Amino acid sequence: MNIIACIKQVPNSAHVRIDPETKALVREGVESIVNPYDMHALEAGLSLKERYGGKVTVLTMGPPQAEAALREALSCGADEAVLLSDRAFAGSDTWATTYILSLGIEKIGHFDLIICGKQAIDGDTAQVGPGLAERLNIPYVTYVRRIEFVENGAMRVQRLMDDGYDVLDLPLPALLTVVKEINEPRLPSLKAKIRAKNQQIPVYGAKELGADEKKIGLAGSFTEVTEIFAPKWDRKRLMIEGPVEKQVEVLLKNIKQI
Amino acid sequence: MDYFLTDEQKMIVDLARKIAEEKVVPVRAELDEKEEFPWKIMEDLGKADLFGIYIPEKYGGFGGGCFENCLAVEQLGRACIGVATTFAASGLGAFPILFWGSEEQRQKYLPEIASGRKLAAFGLTEAGAGSDAGGIRTTATKDGDDYILNGTKQWITNGGEAEIYTIIALTDREKGARGASAFIVEKGEAGFSFGKKERKMGLRASSTRELIFDHCRIPKDRLIGREGMGFIVAMKTLDLARPGIGALSVGLSQGALDAAVQYAKERVQFGNPIISFQAVQHMLADMATQTEAGRALVYAVARYIDSNPKDIRKVSAMAKLFPSDVAMQVTTDAVQVFGGYGYMKDYPVEKMMRDAKILQIYEGTNQIQRSVIGQALNKEYSRTK
Numbered sequence: 001m002n003i004i005a006c007i008k009q010v011p012n013s014a015h016v017r018i019d020p021e022t023k024a025l026v027r028e029g030v031e032s033i034v035n036p037y038d039m040h041a042l043e044a045g046l047s048l049k050e051r052y053g054g055k056v057t058v059l060t061m062g063p064p065q066a067e068a069a070l071r072e073a074l075s076c077g078a079d080e081a082v083l084l085s086d087r088a089f090a091g092s093d094t095w096a097t098t099y100i101l102s103l104g105i106e107k108i109g110h111f112d113l114i115i116c117g118k119q120a121i122d123g124d125t126a127q128v129g130p131g132l133a134e135r136l137n138i139p140y141v142t143y144v145r146r147i148e149f150v151e152n153g154a155m156r157v158q159r160l161m162d163d164g165y166d167v168l169d170l171p172l173p174a175l176l177t178v179v180k181e182i183n184e185p186r187l188p189s190l191k192a193k194i195r196a197k198n199q200q201i202p203v204y205g206a207k208e209l210g211a212d213e214k215k216i217g218l219a220g221s222f223t224e225v226t227e228i229f230a231p232k233w234d235r236k237r238l239m240i241e242g243p244v245e246k247q248v249e250v251l252l253k254n255i256k257q258i
Numbered sequence: 259m260d261y262f263l264t265d266e267q268k269m270i271v272d273l274a275r276k277i278a279e280e281k282v283v284p285v286r287a288e289l290d291e292k293e294e295f296p297w298k299i300m301e302d303l304g305k306a307d308l309f310g311i312y313i314p315e316k317y318g319g320f321g322g323g324c325f326e327n328c329l330a331v332e333q334l335g336r337a338c339i340g341v342a343t344t345f346a347a348s349g350l351g352a353f354p355i356l357f358w359g360s361e362e363q364r365q366k367y368l369p370e371i372a373s374g375r376k377l378a379a380f381g382l383t384e385a386g387a388g389s390d391a392g393g394i395r396t397t398a399t400k401d402g403d404d405y406i407l408n409g410t411k412q413w414i415t416n417g418g419e420a421e422i423y424t425i426i427a428l429t430d431r432e433k434g435a436r437g438a439s440a441f442i443v444e445k446g447e448a449g450f451s452f453g454k455k456e457r458k459m460g461l462r463a464s465s466t467r468e469l470i471f472d473h474c475r476i477p478k479d480r481l482i483g484r485e486g487m488g489f490i491v492a493m494k495t496l497d498l499a500r501p502g503i504g505a506l507s508v509g510l511s512q513g514a515l516d517a518a519v520q521y522a523k524e525r526v527q528f529g530n531p532i533i534s535f536q537a538v539q540h541m542l543a544d545m546a547t548q549t550e551a552g553r554a555l556v557y558a559v560a561r562y563i564d565s566n567p568k569d570i571r572k573v574s575a576m577a578k579l580f581p582s583d584v585a586m587q588v589t590t591d592a593v594q595v596f597g598g599y600g601y602m603k604d605y606p607v608e609k610m611m612r613d614a615k616i617l618q619i620y621e622g623t624n625q626i627q628r629s630v631i632g633q634a635l636n637k638e639y640s641r642t643k
Contacts, residue, residue, distance in 0.1 A: 187277060190307035190320055193269045 001054035001112045001150065003045040004105060005078065006132070007038035009062050009069035010122040023228045025122060034069045037117025039076075039185040040178050044147060045115050046077050047183065052150055055079040057108055061089060061100050067201055074196035075188035082108060086205035091218035094123070098131035100216055103209040105136065113155075114175040118143055129177035140175040141168050145182050259550060261557055263329070270326055273306055274333035282337035289340060289463035290609050293455075295419055296341045296463050303334075303345055304374015312349060313356065317368035323564035324498065328505035328556055335509025336516075339613045340463030342509065344377075346502045347415040347464075350621075351378025353495045354424040354440050358483040363442065367422055379420035381411040381469050382492050389626050391426075391492060392435035396471060398427035403478050405429075405441065407471035410453065415620075417467030418452040421445045425469070426492045429485045438488030442480045449474030460612035496621060497571050500578035501563065504556040507581035507617045511549040514585075514592035514610045518542060521596055521605075538595060545588045552581030572634035579627040582617035589614040 011030040019026050045056040058073040060066050061084040070081035084104045092100060105111065114133070119126035126142070133140035145165060146158040150172070159166040160179050188196075206216060214220060238254065240247045263271065281302050289296055303309060312327045313319025320326070327349060334342035352371045355363050355378075370376040387393035396409025407427055414423075423443045430437030443450055453468025483491060519542055522533035532538045559577035563570050589611040593600035600607045618624045 187280075187302055187306050188273060189305060190269060190273055190311070193273065194266060197265065197269075 001048055001052050002110055003048060003054060003056045004108060004111050004114045005038070005042045005045040005056060005058050005073070006101060006114060006116045006128070007042065007058055007060050007069055007073055008035045008117075008120045008122075008128075009033070009060065009066040010035045010120055013121045016122070018228055023225045032065065032068065034072055035117055035120045035122075037119060037121070037178070037180060039117075040180050040182055041115040041117045041176075042073050042076060042078060043183045043185040044144075044176070044178050045113075046186065048113070048147065048150065054112070057082060057111075059101065059104055059108065060084065061092075061097060061104065063090075064203075067203075070201055071196045071199075072188065074199055075193040076186055077189070077192055081199070081201045083201055083203045084205075084209065085203050086207075086216075088206045088211075088213060088217050091221060092216060093221035093223035094125050094127040094131055095222055096216050096220035097128055098135050099220065100209065100211060101128070101132050102135035103211055104204060105132075107204055107209060112172045114138075114173075116175065116177045118177045118179050126177070129175060133175035136173075136175070138173050138175055139170045140177070141170060142177045144176045144178045147176070147182070259553075261553075266322075267326060267329055270308075270311065270322070270329050271333060274308060274330040275336075277302055277306060277308075278333050278337035282334065282341050286338040286341070286463070287603070287606070287609065289338070290460075291462075291603075293457065293462045295465050296344060297419075299341055300344065300374060300377065307372075309345070309348060309374040310372030313352070313368050313372040317364055317372060319368070319372040323560075324501055325557065325560035325564050328501055328560045331502050332505040332509040332512075332553075332556075335506035336513040337509075338463060339506050339510050339617070340461045342506050343415060343461060343464045343616075344419075346499070346506065347379060348374075348377045348420065349502065350380040350495065350499045351416070351420060351422060351424050353498055354380070354482050354491050355422075355442065357494070357498070358440070358487065358491050359442075360479075362479070363482065367442065371422065376421035377416050377419055378422040378424070379414055379416035380495065381414045381417075381423050381425040383411060383413050384409070385412050389623055392438075392489065394426060394428060394438065396425070396427040397431060398429050398439060398441060400429070400478070401475070404475045405478060405481065407441070407443065407449070407474040407476065409471050411469040411471075413456065413466050414469050416465055417469055418455065419465050423469065424482065424495075425471075426488045427471075429488075433486070435489040436486055438492070439485045440482035440488045440491040441476060442482060443471075443474065443476055447474055447476060459615060460609065461616045493571075497574045498563065500574040500621060500627075501556050501560045503617060503621050504552065504559070504577040504581040507578075507585035507614075508549060508553045508556055510585045510610060510614060510617070511545070511552060511581070511588040514589045514607055514614075515542070515545050515549055517605070517607050517610075518545065518592040518595040521599075532595075541591050541595060545591050548584040549588060552584045555580055572631050572638075575622070575627040575630040575634075578621065579624050579631070582614075583624060585614045585617050 009032050012033045015030050017026050049056050056078045057080040058078045059082050116129035141157050141159050143160045144157045145160040148156040154171045156169050240250045281299050308330050310319030311322045315321040331346050355367050371378050384394050398405040398407050425441050425443050426438050428437050429439040449472050451470045453470050456466040522538050523531050525532045556577050559573045592607040593611050596607050
């Protein structure tokens with residue numbers, strides 16, 4: 001199986017802050033990590049490769065330093081990595097990002113399966129996976145918690161729902177987005193780390209991808225961030241005292257008033 | 259401090275540290291409480307290729323040396339020396355095969371040890387043979403194409419969990435230590451069983467057990483080197499392994515220092531964080547200085563060992579002695595910095611102090627290390643005069 005795992009380098013959300021002027025995330029000085037959900041996507045790809053053979057290519061779009069995220073994925077056992085990077089990509093929203101990623105996937109060529117994390121911990125949109133599948137016109141399942149098997153060009157997966165899970169069959173090629181319940185991402189290995197250090201990572205810009213400049217970056221994005229604020233949440237604290245019957249009465253009255 | 263590590267050495271540190279922080283720290287208190295063997299962590303270390311650090315590439319290892327191994331052990335020791343000892347003891351069991359084993363023995367056993375698929379263990383100590391290792395009573399009697407082992411080994415790290423054991427036994431009782439030989443015994447062999455699992459003050463994630471040989475028959479090709487080499491193999495194996503105990507100690511001291519400094523910055527008394535008080539500052543300063551001195555010594559000795567010098571006994575004893583005494587002091591002081599909280603199991607320093615004590619005892623007590631150093635000095639100075 002040829003598997004593509006899409007990953008994103010994100011600021012470690014434990015230390016992130018938002019610029020009050022630009023409303024954008026301040027990335028400077030904040031440690032970058034691979035989006036945790038994407039590590040589960042990579043792990044899903046690596047374990048499929050172990051079961052069925054093939055190779056795993058990791059793909060990311062980002063600034064040149066996003067190469068570090070790709071090398072981390074290679075350290076965990078991915079076979080190849082591709083970086084999509086260009087100043088012209090800056091400011092892309094999920095719409096433009098899926099366009100650029102779809103071009104990157106065309107560049108990589110043949111694939112059987114694309115796996116993404118369910119969402120990134122910085123933007124939290126969960127739009128890129130499904131959006132990419134739409135661009136590529138392939139079937140997709142989101143929130144996959146288990147891959148049961150791959151057989152005769154099709155696969156069976158379980159989709160996590162609020163009240164249980166669905167079992168779905170889908171033909172390949174396809175796209176999955178995965179939840180963290182699906183697996184436990186493996187750690188890097190020493191040998192793979194050393195191999196990853198020297199591995200060539202091709203970088204494709206807008207020109208190499210043949211991207212339409214009106215569809216990328218800020219110009220190609222419909223999303224505009226006008227304001228970011230923490231919603232006001234006034235909590236009231238009410239201590240109810242007295243005998244239990246009385247307490248229940250007061251509590252009930254208060255609940256009805258909400 | 260920058261010890262000018264190569265990129266590959268830095269990768270080892272990063273990887274071992276990641277495993278220590280993500281896989282060991284969250285479970286160390288539970289492993290300690292339940293005296294549970296850390297199999298899951300051993301599997302992770304195996305997958306990360308860390309068991310093969312010092313094993314040559316042709317046997318599936320990384321091809322590093324004593325120094326690289328110490329770097330990994332230090333990071334694991336920072337989180338839990340029970341886990342780190344389990345890891346390092348597999349190396350102790352492997353060294354005799356690596357350095358004195360036949361090509362066939364190396365090819366058979368080293369790849370399995372390097373991958374972490376199998377753990378190794380080293381069996382020398384007996385009830386009557388501790389510091390006086392020459393007093394062992396376990397025998398290996400030649401019988402046709404086999405040897406038959408009889409006797410009981412005591413306090414064997416990884417006992418019961420390891421698959422591959424290097425055992426020192428007497429092939430010639432008359433000659434005492436010079437009649438000792440080293441053998442490889444595999445778990446599951448008839449006549450080889452395990453005695454009680456010890457309950458310990460610290461190091462409780464590590465398994466410490468008796469090995470019982472009752473007419474245990476093994477083929478003669480399990481002999482490591484020649485008959486009569488056993489004591490030399492044992493002593494040189496311990497020489498090679500001692501900087502590892504030093505590295506473990508440095509890791510433990512660092513872990514205790516990290517916890518103590520962090521706590522001293524947060525704990526407020528008399529209106530100020532206690533780190534602002536000179537009494538606390540001076541304790542922390544000594545802890546940090548001693549830890550760094552221990553690290554510098556371990557790194558220097560490990561690098562020296564990797565240059566293949568003729569005699570390492572004195573320096574390797576130093577690399578065990580100093581950092582382990584430091585670890586006892588630093589962990590005790592860490593508990594002191596924490597005050598009453600340090601004595602409670604809610605904070606990690608209580609376990610660290612209990613764990614530290616073993617470092618002054620195992621792999622040769624610190625009194626034995628001082629004797630080794632003293633004897634070496636005596637020899638050195640009579641040579642030069």
